[in-house]
Amino acid sequence: MTKKPLILVTNDDGITAPGIRALIEVMKTIGDVVVVAPNSPQSGMGHAITLDSMLFVERVNSTKESHAEYSCSGTPADCVKIGIREVLDRRPNLCVSGINHGSNASINVIYSGTMSAALEAGIEGIPAIGFSLLNYKWDANFSAAKPYVKSIVENTLKNSLPEGVVLNVNIPNISENSLNGIKICRQAKGNWEETFDKRKNPQGKEYYWLSGKFVNLENKKEDTDEWALENNFISVVPTQFDLTAHKHIKELKSWNLNE
Numbered sequence: 289m290t291k292k293p294l295i296l297v298t299n300d301d302g303i304t305a306p307g308i309r310a311l312i313e314v315m316k317t318i319g320d321v322v323v324v325a326p327n328s329p330q331s332g333m334g335h336a337i338t339l340d341s342m343l344f345v346e347r348v349n350s351t352k353e354s355h356a357e358y359s360c361s362g363t364p365a366d367c368v369k370i371g372i373r374e375v376l377d378r379r380p381n382l383c384v385s386g387i388n389h390g391s392n393a394s395i396n397v398i399y400s401g402t403m404s405a406a407l408e409a410g411i412e413g414i415p416a417i418g419f420s421l422l423n424y425k426w427d428a429n430f431s432a433a434k435p436y437v438k439s440i441v442e443n444t445l446k447n448s449l450p451e452g453v454v455l456n457v458n459i460p461n462i463s464e465n466s467l468n469g470i471k472i473c474r475q476a477k478g479n480w481e482e483t484f485d486k487r488k489n490p491q492g493k494e495y496y497w498l499s500g501k502f503v504n505l506e507n508k509k510e511d512t513d514e515w516a517l518e519n520n521f522i523s524v525v526p527t528q529f530d531l532t533a534h535k536h537i538k539e540l541k542s543w544n545l546n547e
Contacts, residue, residue: 293319293381293445296371296409300330300364300388300401303348303357307387310430311419314438315384316355318445322380324371326401327359331390333401335408337369338362345370364405372412382445383409386419386457387430387437393420393458393513393523394478394504403456407529410454415444417454422517423461432464436522440470449526456525460517471521476512477505 295315299308303325315321324345344361358375360367368383385405392400402418409416417440421433440457449455456475460467482500489495504514513523 294376294378295319295321295441296368296376296380296383296414297321297323298325298364298367298371298383298385298405300326300333300385300405302326302329303359305329305389306426306428307389307421307430310434311384311387311437312355312357314434315441318438318441319381321355322371322376323355323357324360324367324375325357326364326367327361330363330401332399333363333365333404334399335365335404336363337365343370345375364401365408368405368408368412372409372414380409380414382441383414383416384419384441385409385416386421387433387459388418388420389426389428390424391420391422391458391517392418392456393517393525394476394502395480396502397456397475397525397527403454403527406454406456407527410449410452411529413451415449415454417441417444418456420456420458421461422458428461432462432467433459435464436467436470440524452528452530453526454528456513456523456527458513458517458523458525460520460522462520466520467522468520469522470524471516472524472526473511473513473516475525475527476509476514478514479503479505 345358348359349357385402388402397403406416406418480500484496516523
């Protein structure tokens with residue numbers, strides 16, 4: 289008999305989030321599942337790792353269940369690191385992260401704990417996918433996303449991914465009948481117009497609360513993830529952790545920095 293693929297599941301919204309429960313449900317139909325996820329929400333954590341405090345990992349579901357779940361006191365990247373090296377008894381065939389409550393399209397990928405977990409797996413040479421639903425509510429409905437999540441995972445296991453590449457998948461918050469399918473695209477150029485709301489706490493001490501709005505700088509570019517999502521497509525962006533601007537190396541060499 290062929291051994292089932294081992295799938296490491298994590299997220300950044302915390303192990304009790306409805307999004308990861310939906311992802312676990314789908315992954316159990318595909319392979320052997322082990323969950324290592326934060327014990328509390330870690331949204332916006334990016335690729336932070338824990339260096340100055342202890343990490344705790346605790347199994348949180350019954351040993352009689354068909355899969356094992358562990359909560360970790362660290363970040364999403366910590367979860368992947370410790371999951372691979374301490375929790376799993378063999379190397380995973382795939383790491384999936386999510387399903388995130390909210391978008392990780394465009395520039396949001398930089399701040400995302402969901403995608404940083406996937407990228408950490410990619411650094412380890414493990415095929416990885418980050419999934420996000422464009423609904424920030426805790427009680428978001430993930431039912432329309434499930435068939436597409438399963439299809440993308442099965443195709444990734446079948447075809448693998450190029451070295452250094454992971455998938456950033458974002459799903460519109462609409463019914464399955466309204467989805468137009470899957471679109472392979474690139475990350476849109478965009479940014480956040482941020483403001484800081486200055487307030488005072490009950491003791492009179494001033495503090496700031498970050499807010500802002502996302503601005504898509506490529507509204508009409510049909511090859512971008514933001515366009516795909518606005519037009520009811522699931523966006524799939526191949527994402528890499530090599531941040532080198534390769535095409536500018538030659539230009540920088542012309543600067544004669546050694547003189």
